[in-house]
Structure formats: C-alpha cells, structure tokens
Amino acid sequence: MLDMSIANLDVAATPADTETSAQTVKISSREVDVFYGDKQALFSINLDVRENMVTALIGPSGCGKSTFLRCLNRMNDTIDICRVSGEIRLDGVDIHDPQIDVVELRARVGMVFQKPNPFPKSIYDNVAYGARIHGLARTKPELDEIVETSLQKAGLLGEVRDRLDEPGTGLSGGQQQRLCIARAIAVSPEVILMDEPCSALDPIATAKVEELISELRTNYTIVIVTHSMQQAARVSQRTAMFHLGILVEVNDTDRMFTNPDDERTRDYITGRYG
Amino acid sequence: MTDTVLNSGGIPGRSVHTNDGARGRLARRYTAERRFKWLGAGAVAVAILLLGVLLSTIVVQAVPAFRANYLLLPVDLSEKNVDSARPENADYDAIVRDGLYRLLPGVTSRSEKRALRGIVSSASGFLLQRDVVAGSTLRGGATTVGIPLDDFADLYMKGLLAEKQTVIELAGAPSIAVDGGMALITNAPQILDAITARGAGRAGDDGGIRLSVKDPSFLVETGRLVLKIKTASAARTDATILHTVPMAGSKATQLRIVETPESQRKISDQEVAWLNDLQNRGAIESRWSELFLFSGASREPEIAGIWGAVVGSLLTLIVTLALAFPVGVGAAVYLEEFAPKNRWTQLIEVNINNLAAVPSIVFGLLGLAVFLNWFNLPRSAPVVGGFVLALMTLPTIIIAARASLRAVPLSVREAALGIGASRAQTVLHHVLPLAMPGIMTGTIIGMAQALGETAPLLMIGMVAFIVDIPGGFTDPATVLPVQIFMWADFPEPAFRHKTAGAILVLLAFLVLMNALAVILRRRFERRW
Numbered sequence: 063m064l065d066m067s068i069a070n071l072d073v074a075a076t077p078a079d080t081e082t083s084a085q086t087v088k089i090s091s092r093e094v095d096v097f098y099g100d101k102q103a104l105f106s107i108n109l110d111v112r113e114n115m116v117t118a119l120i121g122p123s124g125c126g127k128s129t130f131l132r133c134l135n136r137m138n139d140t141i142d143i144c145r146v147s148g149e150i151r152l153d154g155v156d157i158h159d160p161q162i163d164v165v166e167l168r169a170r171v172g173m174v175f176q177k178p179n180p181f182p183k184s185i186y187d188n189v190a191y192g193a194r195i196h197g198l199a200r201t202k203p204e205l206d207e208i209v210e211t212s213l214q215k216a217g218l219l220g221e222v223r224d225r226l227d228e229p230g231t232g233l234s235g236g237q238q239q240r241l242c243i244a245r246a247i248a249v250s251p252e253v254i255l256m257d258e259p260c261s262a263l264d265p266i267a268t269a270k271v272e273e274l275i276s277e278l279r280t281n282y283t284i285v286i287v288t289h290s291m292q293q294a295a296r297v298s299q300r301t302a303m304f305h306l307g308i309l310v311e312v313n314d315t316d317r318m319f320t321n322p323d324d325e326r327t328r329d330y331i332t333g334r335y336g
Numbered sequence: 337m338t339d340t341v342l343n344s345g346g347i348p349g350r351s352v353h354t355n356d357g358a359r360g361r362l363a364r365r366y367t368a369e370r371r372f373k374w375l376g377a378g379a380v381a382v383a384i385l386l387l388g389v390l391l392s393t394i395v396v397q398a399v400p401a402f403r404a405n406y407l408l409l410p411v412d413l414s415e416k417n418v419d420s421a422r423p424e425n426a427d428y429d430a431i432v433r434d435g436l437y438r439l440l441p442g443v444t445s446r447s448e449k450r451a452l453r454g455i456v457s458s459a460s461g462f463l464l465q466r467d468v469v470a471g472s473t474l475r476g477g478a479t480t481v482g483i484p485l486d487d488f489a490d491l492y493m494k495g496l497l498a499e500k501q502t503v504i505e506l507a508g509a510p511s512i513a514v515d516g517g518m519a520l521i522t523n524a525p526q527i528l529d530a531i532t533a534r535g536a537g538r539a540g541d542d543g544g545i546r547l548s549v550k551d552p553s554f555l556v557e558t559g560r561l562v563l564k565i566k567t568a569s570a571a572r573t574d575a576t577i578l579h580t581v582p583m584a585g586s587k588a589t590q591l592r593i594v595e596t597p598e599s600q601r602k603i604s605d606q607e608v609a610w611l612n613d614l615q616n617r618g619a620i621e622s623r624w625s626e627l628f629l630f631s632g633a634s635r636e637p638e639i640a641g642i643w644g645a646v647v648g649s650l651l652t653l654i655v656t657l658a659l660a661f662p663v664g665v666g667a668a669v670y671l672e673e674f675a676p677k678n679r680w681t682q683l684i685e686v687n688i689n690n691l692a693a694v695p696s697i698v699f700g701l702l703g704l705a706v707f708l709n710w711f712n713l714p715r716s717a718p719v720v721g722g723f724v725l726a727l728m729t730l731p732t733i734i735i736a737a738r739a740s741l742r743a744v745p746l747s748v749r750e751a752a753l754g755i756g757a758s759r760a761q762t763v764l765h766h767v768l769p770l771a772m773p774g775i776m777t778g779t780i781i782g783m784a785q786a787l788g789e790t791a792p793l794l795m796i797g798m799v800a801f802i803v804d805i806p807g808g809f810t811d812p813a814t815v816l817p818v819q820i821f822m823w824a825d826f827p828e829p830a831f832r833h834k835t836a837g838a839i840l841v842l843l844a845f846l847v848l849m850n851a852l853a854v855i856l857r858r859r860f861e862r863r864w
C-alpha cells in the first residue's frame with residue numbers, strides 16, 4: 063500500500079505536468095478515497111483535469127474509473143452506501159463545501175452515461191428540460207433557440223429537425239447518445255463527464271460521437287471514461303490510468319501511448335491484461 | 337470418468353446428446369411439458385366455467401328486477417279532485433282507488449274491493465302525487481297513468497308465480513246457468529276428466545268431487561265470466577263467480593287449470609282472474625323499471641330502488657380516493673425516494689405490510705371508536721365510510737406504489753439528477769409519471785376492494801334503512817354491498833331478484849371504474 067501512494071506522488075511531479083502547466087486546472091482532486099460500505103474502491107486519488115482539454119480515464123474493468131468520474135459531480139451522493147472523502151475543487155472551490163449546492167454543481171458539471179438514457183419524452187422536451195428547470199430561458203423563442211443550438215452542437219439537428227415532437231426513445235442508439243449530449247449541453251455546463259459513451263454504439267455512431275467530442279473541447283472541459291485505447295488516443299489530450307482503485311499514471315496522451323512511465327500502463331496498453 | 341459417461345449409450349460414435357438414454361430423457365421432458373401445459377389450460381377452463389355459472393345464475397335471477405309491470409289506470413285529475421293551486425293536498429289514494437273501481441266495475445263487496453286495491457303498489461297514491469306535483473303528469477282532466485303493480489301481481493305477470501297453468505278448450509256446447517254469485521255448468525265432461533286425471537279433491541256426499549284450496553284451481557273462462565269450480569260430478573258442476581268481465585267479448589269457453597294449489601301460492605284465484613282480464617284488455621304494460629334503477633330504498637319491493645346505494649357508494653368512494661390516493665402515493669414516494677434506510681423506516685415498512693392483512697372489520701371498529709365516538713362525526717355518513725375505507729385501502733396503494741416506483745429504471749433518475757434536477761424534480765417530473773400506471777393499477781385494486789366492502793361499514797351505521805337519496809357527504813347513506821346484504825335478508829320473493837339486480841349494478845360499477853382506470857393509464861403509459 064505504501065509504495066502505491068509513493069507512486070502517486072511521483073505522478074504528481076512528472077515532467078509531463080510541468081510541460082503544459084500554462085493550462086489552467088479546472089478540477090483538482092486531492093487524496094480522494096471512496097468506500098462502498100466497508101469496501102474501498104478508490105485510494106487517495108490526486109488528479110488534475112485541465113480546462114478545455116479531453117481527459118481520458120482508462121484501466122481494466124472494476125478499477126474505479128466510473129466511481130471517480132461520479133465523484134466529480136457528486137453523483138455518488140445518490141448511492142446510500144457510498145462515502146467519499148478527500149478534496150475535489152472546481153475552479154478552486156471544494157465541491158463538498160456547503161456554499162456549493164449540488165444542483166448548481168451538476169448544472170456546471172454535466173454527465174453523459176454509458177447507456178443512452180433519454181427521457182421518455184419528446185426530443186424537444188429532452189433537450190429543453192434542463193434549461194427549463196434552471197430557468198435559462200424566459201420565453202418560448204429563447205427556449206427554442208437553446209434547443210436548436212444544443213442539437214446543432216451535438217450534430218443531431220439535421221437528423222431530427224422536423225420531428226422534434228417525436229419521442230427521444232424512438233431514435234437509434236447513436237442518435238440517442240447524441241441527444242443525451244445535447245441535453246447535457248443545453249444546461250451550458252463547464253465540464254462534461256462521459257462514462258463510456260460509445261460502449262453501446264456501433265462503429266459509425268462511435269465515430270460521430272468521437273468527432274463531436276473533439277469539437278466540444280473548444281468550449282468545454284471533458285472527462286471521458288473509455289475502455290478503448292484507440293478512442294483514448296484519438297480524442298484525448300491527457301490520459302489517466304487506473305488500476306485496482308489506484309491512479310497509476312497520468313500523462314499527456316501522446317506520451318502515454320508511446321512511452322509510458324509505469325510498467326502497468328505499458329502492460330495494459332499493449333494488451334497484456336485488462 | 338469422462339469416458340464412461342460418453343460411452344454410456346453403448347453405441348460408439350454417438351454423443352451424450354444423441355444416444356438412447358438422452359433420447360428417452362428428451363421424450364420424458366416433452367411429456368412433462370405437455371402435462372404441465374394441459375394442467376394450466378385445465379385450471380383456466382375450470383375458472384372460466386365457474387365464473388360463467390356464477391355470472392349466468394346472477395344474470396338470470398337479476399333480469400326480472402330490471403323490468404316492471406304497470407297498470408294503465410284511468411284517473412280523474414280535474415279540479416274536482418285536484419286543486420290546481422295546491423295539487424299536493426289532493427287525496428291521491430282515493431283517486432287511484434276510484435280509477436281501480438272504474439277499471440273493474442264488477443267489484444262491489446268490501447273484501448273484494450280491498451283485494452283489488454292490493455293488486456297495485458301501496459305507494460301508488462304517493463307516486464301519483466309526486467308526478468302530478470312535479471308536472472310530469474297532466475292535470476285538469478281525465479287521463480291514464482301508469483301505476484306499478486304490487487310485487488306479487490308483478491311476479492305473476494312475469495310468470496314467476498303460479499306459472500304452471502294448463503288451458504283446455506271446452507268442446508261441445510257447455511251451458512252455464514248463473515244464479516246470484518253461483519253458477520251451474522252442464523254438458524262439460526272434460527272438467528271432471530281434468531279433475532280426476534290430477535287426482536284432485538275429495539269425494540263428496542253426493543258422489544261428486546269437492547275441491548278445496550289445497551287442490552289445483554279449475555277456472556272456467558267465458559267471454560263474460562270467470563268461474564271457479566267448487567264441486568264436480570258426472571251430472572253437474574258447481575262454481576262461484578270470480579270475476580265479471582266488464583267489456584264482454586265473444587270467446588270460446590275454456591278451462592284454465594292453475595296447477596299450484598291456492599294455499600301454496602302468494603296470489604289468489606281472484607287476482608289471477610283480474611290480472612288475466614286486465615292483460616287481455618291491454619291495461620298492463622311491461623316497462624324498464626326506472627323505480628329500481630333511480631329510486632331509493634323501500635320496504636315495498638315494487639318501489640325499492642338501488643339509486644340511493646349507488647349514490648352512497650359513489651360519495652363514499654370519492655372520499656376514499658381523495659384521501660387514500662394522495663396520502664398513499666405521498667407515503668410511498670417518501671419511503672421510496674427520500675427516507676433514510678434505518679430502523680425506523682424499516683419498522684414503518686413492516687407495519688404497512690401488516691396493515692394490509694388486518695381484517696376489514698377492525699377498521700370499522702376503529703372508525704366507530706375514533707370518528708364517531710371521539711370526533712363526533714355523523715353516523716351512517718359517506719364521509720366516515722370514506723375515512724374508514726381509505727384507512728383500509730392505504731396499505732394496498734402504498735405497497736403497489738412503492739413497487740412501481742422501484743421498477744422505474746435507475747437510468748431515468750440518473751439522467752435527471754445528472755443535469756441538475758433536484759430530488760423532488762426528479763421524482764415529480766420523471767419517476768412518478770413513469771410509475772403512474774402501476775400506481776393506478778394498485779389504486780384500482782384498492783378501490784374495488786373498498787367498493788365491495790361491507791363489514792367495516794356495518795360498524796359505523798351505514799346499514800341503517802335510508803329511504804332518501806343522499807345529497808351530500810354528511811347525509812345518512814348506505815352503499816351497494818350493504819344494500820345487497822340487506823335485501824338478501826328480506827323474505828319477499830321479489831327481493832331475490834332485486835338482490836341479484838343490485839349485484840349486477842355493483843359489477844357494472846366495478847367495470848366502469850376499471851374502464852376509467854384503463855383510459856387514464858393509457859394517458860400515462862410511455863415507452864422507455
């Protein structure tokens with residue numbers, strides 16, 4: 063256990079970090095532990111998420127990627143037995159601080175889930191819902207505008223423009239996932255968390271979503287969990303490797319896939335386990 | 337080890353799945369499957385059969401309750417009888433009486449007149465008054481009104497009393513000599529044949545046969561008279577005059593044998609003669625019994641109606657629904673979505689489950705003790721009945737609502753929470769609408785239970801005999817199942833049909849409620 067935390071400290075001081083230090087840190091986590099009941103799922107995670115970059119979380123199944131992602135918008139609060147300790151700062155403010163409301167936090171840090179989960183409502187209502195509850199639009203035209211631009215940014219507008227009142231659940235899997243991204247965008251978040259957003263999609267839909275992620279990077283900070291090395295390499299600038307609840311290594315994606323610092327990262331990337 | 341298993345079929349080259357042993361096992365498996373299928377189908381068939389038998393007996397019993405026979409009575413509503421300024425003060429019983437005497441002018445003696453008044457409902461005067469005052473019957477002259485027959489007369493007209501009758505044309509030319517109230521019939525040998533064929537009567541002193549009330553009745557009908565035979569011999573037949581037909585027509589003389597002896601039926605020979613005549617003259621009309629469907633309870637079977645109980649049930653169920661649905665759904669939402677999982681909520685959960693198993697009469701006792709004795713709420717009132725039934729249905733609704741809330745996929749909650757919906761918004765906007773169809777199914781089951789409940793309502797006095805249609809939630813009322821319970825207890829045969837009719841109305845109520853629920857559910861049902 064001891065050498066693990068030393069390894070983490072090493073990671074924090076890797077040269078890769080200093081290379082891009084001009085970049086502002088959007089979310090920083092320090093010494094984050096997560097327990098499900100008595101079972102510890104994450105061990106003192108120190109990870110910085112940089113603004114307007116795509117950070118990929120990789121690692122074998124069950125290593126705690128989703129758990130960490132869900133810490134960032136306090137989604138773990140909804141699980142009774144889950145307990146999170148440590149410090150997670152969004153723009154320097156601890157998200158567990160009483161001055162940050164969880165509703166506000168989730169409006170700023172949106173989330174896209176593994177399985178597309180549009181509401182059983184119309185396409186329009188799916189996108190408009192977040193804007194409505196946060197009071198982002200005062201008039202109907204404003205709301206229409208938000209829905210349209212969100213769908214536009216999610217690259218879905220062309221496909222659904224003339225059937226906005228049809229149920230969102232009637233779309234194809236890839237369209238549903240892009241609808242979920244549009245829904246997240248409509249709230250104007252600063253960060254978008256994505257938990258294996260393409261794992262339920264076919265290759266063409268996956269390509270579309272990946273393209274979308276690359277475009278979204280200019281306006282949003284993105285953290286994406288993926289089990290596909292190629293995807294991490296294609297869409298992300300930074301990659302973090304988890305293993306058994308430990309953050310093994312975090313590095314620039316280029317470096318990670320060519321010359322990783324850690325033995326376990328090398329093994330995982332080359333497909334020796336995972 | 338593996339080898340022995342593989343070779344157990346004995347024939348080399350055949351695998352474990354194709355050897356004889358495997359084939360046998362497969363055949364046995366299919367046999368078992370077929371047996372299982374037939375058992376299931378048999379169970380369904382038995383259930384359908386029993387349900388069919390039950391329903392058809394009820395329907396057969398109930399049909400007579402929905403129709404009633406009315407006497408078309410000529411009445412005089414001119415100024416002489418009815419003061420147009422104060423029509424409610426007229427003597428309507430007398431008007432009905434006069435109409436009856438006018439219809440059957442041959443009736444003169446006091447006892448016959450009393451019997452004649454008995455063929456129409458004793459409430460006729462009251463009903464006529466109601467119609468005249470309400471203006472639905474024209475005043476100011478002679479007119480014809482429909483008056484409900486007395487319950488036994490009505491049953492006779494429906495063929496449910498003294499229904500076994502034989503009519504024989506008397507051949508030849510029987511001669512009838514009338515002398516006062518008596519008649520002498522000669523030249524009608526068929527009469528004696530009919531009597532002896534039935535072994536009726538006892539031998540008299542003169543060798544003839546003397547008939548009594550314990551024998552079938554032998555009535556001779558001509559176009560002008562109805563006679564009842566007292567003694568008969570080969571030479572002569574003596575009879576009394578039962579009825580003189582006022583508008584004599586020419587008609588062949590016939591012998592009518594009412595097979596059930598007069599002492600064993602609820603309708604006399606005289607009434608039979610009158611009713612048959614009235615029917616021949618077209619003065620009796622069978623109509624839909626609006627009195628049964630749209631009037632309140634009564635001790636008189638012919639005017640006893642179901643409407644009071646229907647309204648009582650409706651009012652009670654409105655209170656039950658208004659109380660049990662929001663409270664039940666609210667409790668379920670709190671327990672399922674907000675409550676921390678600790679010992680207290682666990683205790684509450686166990687208690688709710690136990691509450692669903694408490695016998696309903698206990699809720700009645702509770703209602704009696706709390707609502708009536710403590711809060712001094714009115715007895716027999718739908719509001720109290722509604723409270724009691726709401727208590728009874730609450731656990732059903734809570735359990736069903738919790739189950740359907742739990743069945744809403746986690747992904748929907750996550751989707752809403754993930755874009756910053758509060759917990760309450762998540763539940764109200766997404767989870768509850770998706771759970772609504774299930775909640776509604778549970779609610780309907782609860783309400784159906786409440787609709788059919790009798791025992792707890794007996795405890796709070798809803799068994800009282802209430803004639804008026806309840807006009808509000810605090811008026812004394814009764815409900816359909818209690819009405820059925822009371823009618824089933826009354827001795828008059830007409831109430832047997834009313835009971836079955838009321839059961840049908842209750843079932844119709846239930847079907848209507850279910851249909852409403854299906855429509856509402858359609859509205860809420862969504863795909864996800």
Ligand SMILES: Nc1ncnc2c1ncn2[C@@H]1O[C@H](COP(=O)(O)OP(=O)(O)O)[C@@H](O)[C@H]1O
Pocket residue numbers: 098103121122123124125126127128129130141
């Ligand atoms: N709701 C939960 N309750 C209990 N244990 C959980 C729960 N969610 C995840 N875990 C455990 O936490 C660990 C990390 O899970 P997760 O973050 O889902 O892994 P990953 O997303 O990397 O595959 C696993 O061992 C898993 O069993």
Ligand SMILES: [Mg+2]
Pocket residue numbers: 127128129257
């Ligand atoms: Mg995961």
